[in-house]
Amino acid sequence: MKKRNTKAKKAAKTKSRKRHCLGLHFDDERFRALSLSLSLYLPVSLSSVSSHGFQVNVRASQVFVERFLCLLKCRYVNLLLYYVSHKYIITNFTMDYQAKEDGIPNSSSVPISSDVFEHTRNSNGEAQVKQQVDLVVWLNSILPNLCLPTNATEEDLRTCLSNGTVLCRLLNRLRPGSVIECGGTEHSRSENIRRFLEAMDEMKLPRFQMSDLEKGSMKFVLECLLTLRAQYMPHSGRHNLPKPSSLNKCRSDVSTTWQLLGPCFRGSDCSRGGVSPQVDSPTLSGEDSWKGASRSKFHRCMSSPVIAEASAALKHHARHEFHEVFQLKQGCYADLPDEKISEMMKSNSLDNAPTQSLLNLVNGILYESVESNNWKIPPRMAGLLRKVMQAIERRISAQAEHLRNQNNLFKSREKKYQSRIKVLEALAIGSSEEPNRHPLLPDVLMHSLHQGFHGEGWCHGDRKIKMEEEKKKHEEQDVIRLVKENDQINHEKLALKQELELARKAYEDCCVKMETEAKGAEQELEVRLKDVMHLLTESRKRVNELEAYSESKNLHWNKKEHIYQRFTEFQLGALQELRLASQSIKQDILETQKSYLDEFHRLEKSYKTLVDASENYYAVVAENRKLHNEVQELKGNIRVYCRIRPFLPGQMGKESTIEHIGENGELNVLNSSKQGKDGHQSFKFNKVYGPDTTQAEVYSDIQPLIRSVLDGYNACIFAYGQTGSGKTYTMTGPDGASEEEWGVNYRALNDLFHISQNRRKIFAYEIELQMVEIYNEQVRDLLSSDGSQKKYPSLCSYVF
Numbered sequence: 001m002k003k004r005n006t007k008a009k010k011a012a013k014t015k016s017r018k019r020h021c022l023g024l025h026f027d028d029e030r031f032r033a034l035s036l037s038l039s040l041y042l043p044v045s046l047s048s049v050s051s052h053g054f055q056v057n058v059r060a061s062q063v064f065v066e067r068f069l070c071l072l073k074c075r076y077v078n079l080l081l082y083y084v085s086h087k088y089i090i091t092n093f094t095m096d097y098q099a100k101e102d103g104i105p106n107s108s109s110v111p112i113s114s115d116v117f118e119h120t121r122n123s124n125g126e127a128q129v130k131q132q133v134d135l136v137v138w139l140n141s142i143l144p145n146l147c148l149p150t151n152a153t154e155e156d157l158r159t160c161l162s163n164g165t166v167l168c169r170l171l172n173r174l175r176p177g178s179v180i181e182c183g184g185t186e187h188s189r190s191e192n193i194r195r196f197l198e199a200m201d202e203m204k205l206p207r208f209q210m211s212d213l214e215k216g217s218m219k220f221v222l223e224c225l226l227t228l229r230a231q232y233m234p235h236s237g238r239h240n241l242p243k244p245s246s247l248n249k250c251r252s253d254v255s256t257t258w259q260l261l262g263p264c265f266r267g268s269d270c271s272r273g274g275v276s277p278q279v280d281s282p283t284l285s286g287e288d289s290w291k292g293a294s295r296s297k298f299h300r301c302m303s304s305p306v307i308a309e310a311s312a313a314l315k316h317h318a319r320h321e322f323h324e325v326f327q328l329k330q331g332c333y334a335d336l337p338d339e340k341i342s343e344m345m346k347s348n349s350l351d352n353a354p355t356q357s358l359l360n361l362v363n364g365i366l367y368e369s370v371e372s373n374n375w376k377i378p379p380r381m382a383g384l385l386r387k388v389m390q391a392i393e394r395r396i397s398a399q400a401e402h403l404r405n406q407n408n409l410f411k412s413r414e415k416k417y418q419s420r421i422k423v424l425e426a427l428a429i430g431s432s433e434e435p436n437r438h439p440l441l442p443d444v445l446m447h448s449l450h451q452g453f454h455g456e457g458w459c460h461g462d463r464k465i466k467m468e469e470e471k472k473k474h475e476e477q478d479v480i481r482l483v484k485e486n487d488q489i490n491h492e493k494l495a496l497k498q499e500l501e502l503a504r505k506a507y508e509d510c511c512v513k514m515e516t517e518a519k520g521a522e523q524e525l526e527v528r529l530k531d532v533m534h535l536l537t538e539s540r541k542r543v544n545e546l547e548a549y550s551e552s553k554n555l556h557w558n559k560k561e562h563i564y565q566r567f568t569e570f571q572l573g574a575l576q577e578l579r580l581a582s583q584s585i586k587q588d589i590l591e592t593q594k595s596y597l598d599e600f601h602r603l604e605k606s607y608k609t610l611v612d613a614s615e616n617y618y619a620v621v622a623e624n625r626k627l628h629n630e631v632q633e634l635k636g637n638i639r640v641y642c643r644i645r646p647f648l649p650g651q652m653g654k655e656s657t658i659e660h661i662g663e664n665g666e667l668n669v670l671n672s673s674k675q676g677k678d679g680h681q682s683f684k685f686n687k688v689y690g691p692d693t694t695q696a697e698v699y700s701d702i703q704p705l706i707r708s709v710l711d712g713y714n715a716c717i718f719a720y721g722q723t724g725s726g727k728t729y730t731m732t733g734p735d736g737a738s739e740e741e742w743g744v745n746y747r748a749l750n751d752l753f754h755i756s757q758n759r760r761k762i763f764a765y766e767i768e769l770q771m772v773e774i775y776n777e778q779v780r781d782l783l784s785s786d787g788s789q790k791k792y793p794s795l796c797s798y799v800f
């Protein structure tokens with residue numbers, strides 16, 4: 001019996017290894033357990049199970065389904081969860097899976113109906129479109145001048161990114177100085193892209209090929225940009241893609257996981273989202289696949305907030321319209337209208353909006369405040385920020401509560417399974433204590449066996465004995481088979497128990513970790529909220545101060561501007577006048593210069609003439625003097641002139657005695673007292689001046705004598721006649737005389753000074769004047785200042 005048991009165990013082991021080789025280990029119990037585990041975290045539920053197939057209800061995208069099929073083939077849950085954590089799970093559909101009895105089911109052979117495929121494709125397309133929209137919004141927020149439409153197609157993106165400048169600018173905004181941008185030539189285009197890719201390599205981030213930008217799918221380009229976004233804006237689009245660092249980590253995780261699994265899958269097959277795992281060699285057992293690092297990675301993925309987010313997104317699929325409230329076309333929060341902010345702040349919108357949208361909003365506002373407003377948050381945005389943070393806090397609290405409920409549920413299920421395991425263990429123990437009774441052997445069979453050894457048919461001949469032996473042999477074979485199956489069941493029970501224990505521990509760890517993370521996140525959010533509120537208060541103070549300062553400055557500058565404007569206008573007017581004056585002066589200067597030039601030429605000519613004349617001047621002057629004096633001598637050294645006084649005002653009716661005045665100094669006088677010839681007397685003078693002769697005409701005959709005096713000749717002019725005949729009038733002029741009435745004395749002195757002044761460069765004259773009066777033959781000095789009126793004995797002439 002012992003030998004038979006050993007053989008049965010060996011056969012069971014061989015069969016078990018064979019099942020592992022097939023890569024399928026989904027009998028009913030095992031799959032139920034797996035489904036239960038999955039349903040705790042994922043939108044997967046087992047619909048029906050049979051010995052050869054099962055139906056799974058999945059809410060997932062096509063990618064998810066493909067991954068799930070891979071999971072079914074190798075029972076590798078880690079892989080499934082990994083992909084789920086990074087892909088959208090957005091739709092519902094049912095997948096029928098019929099496992100093949102004789103081989104490994106291939107994902108391509110899974111009978112999925114055409115409408116399911118269509119639905120799946122649409123789901124996948126929706127996810128890609130959403131990723132693309134998110135990416136466009138992000139690009140617009142980083143590079144506002146880009147102005148990409150939210151519904152930009154792949155070709156639009158290709159056109160936008162193909163010259164490489166946008167990529168370089170994007171990278172420089174995220175990481176200043178990362179790349180140096182070239183110009184817009186064809187060569188610069190490839191150079192820009194090359195530099196961008198080098199920078200990505202340097203940052204150890206996944207990149208695309210240059211040909212991806214030229215044609216074909218933009219998938220890798222989009223993945224690269226989403227990774228870049230996750231790297232530098234880790235809170236933005238978290239549900240779309242992991243951080244680049246974590247992406248690389250996840251890639252290595254996947255690779256590690258494959259190693260743990262054995263060579264069933266190659267990491268490279270899925271490093272870019274591939275879905276065609278290969279079964280190359282026997283896999284490890286299901287128990288092995290849950291050991292060590294892979295299990296911890298599984299729980300790390302499970303504990304990721306993204307899972308919770310994805311789950312929440314599935315549960316609140318109907319809330320899609322609220323997501324629209326927080327979607328911004330251009331990603332510019334500062335320009336949001338008040339109506340939009342009010343709509344966002346409504347409790348209905350906040351409670352129903354996806355958490356990722358709220359986080360995007362918070363990050364967007366903070367990013368804008370850092371980038372554009374120098375850490376200043378506008379008050380209306382601060383109110384919205386506070387509301388959003390409160391909504392996030394409420395959600396975190398709800399998540400923690402949900403996790404606690406899940407934990408309780410899991411514990412209750414664990415107890416239920418433990419009780420089942422205990423029953424099975426009791427059955428197994430019972431069978432070992434009663435060797436002749438296998439727990440799974442039916443009573444009828446046990447009765448037959450008993451009868452086989454102790455029954456009465458033993459005595460009815462050889463034929464009967466032979467039949468009994470054959471029957472016994474069959475029954476023994478049945479017993480062996482049943483024992484073997486019982487061993488197998490026990491073995492699987494033990495494995496299931498261990499697996500459940502591990503899962504329970506892992507789940508507890510996961511819950512603790514998630515609670516810790518939730519508390520940490522809550523505390524972090526509280527700290528950030530406090531920081532934001534502090535910043536907001538400071539910003540408000542600063543804004544008020546700046547507004548007051550700006551107002552006063554504005555007034556001051558307005559005044560100054562007015563003053564400067566007036567001053568400028570005045571200066572412009574003055575400048576204009578100066579310009580006109582300058583032009584006029586310039587014209588005058590030119591004219592003056594021209595006239596001076598003419599004058600200079602004229603003076604030059606005159607000067608030459610004068611030079612010529614001056615050479616003979618002195619000779620001419622001497623000659624002139626000589627001739628002049630000779631003329632005077634010829635005229636006579638003693639000349640006698642006679643001037644006839646007109647009637648005085650009171651004598652107008654009297655008869656004149658002047659009979660005739662001749663041209664040559666002849667004068668005929670009629671004496672009415674005498675008769676005849678004696679009554680007519682004739683006189684002869686050098687010249688006779690009639691009663692109408694002016695003072696100037698009298699002096700014109702005397703003037704040459706004045707010149708002779710200055711030439712060194714002596715001259716004497718004196719007047720004589722009876723009282724009232726006009727001597728004083730002729731020599732001096734009447735009292736208060738005008739220049740016309742000046743007598744000989746004034747005119748002679750004028751000429752003396754004038755001629756002596758003209759000759760001052762040649763001669764120096766000394767002029768002395770003496771004025772005397774001769775009266776009653778007494779000479780009196782009229783210019784004497786001592787009052788003594790010096791008297792001379794007898795002199796009756798004026799001497800010059």
Ligand SMILES: Nc1ncnc2c1ncn2[C@@H]1O[C@H](COP(=O)(O)OP(=O)(O)OP(=O)(O)O)[C@@H](O)[C@H]1O
Binds near residue numbers: 721722727
């Ligand atoms: N040519 C004249 N035209 C007009 N009035 C004259 C003229 N000559 C003399 N008289 C006037 O005659 C008057 C007498 O002249 P004035 O005093 O010169 O004479 P007199 O010879 O000097 O006299 P006396 O010897 O007494 O001094 C004056 O009133 C004077 O104005």
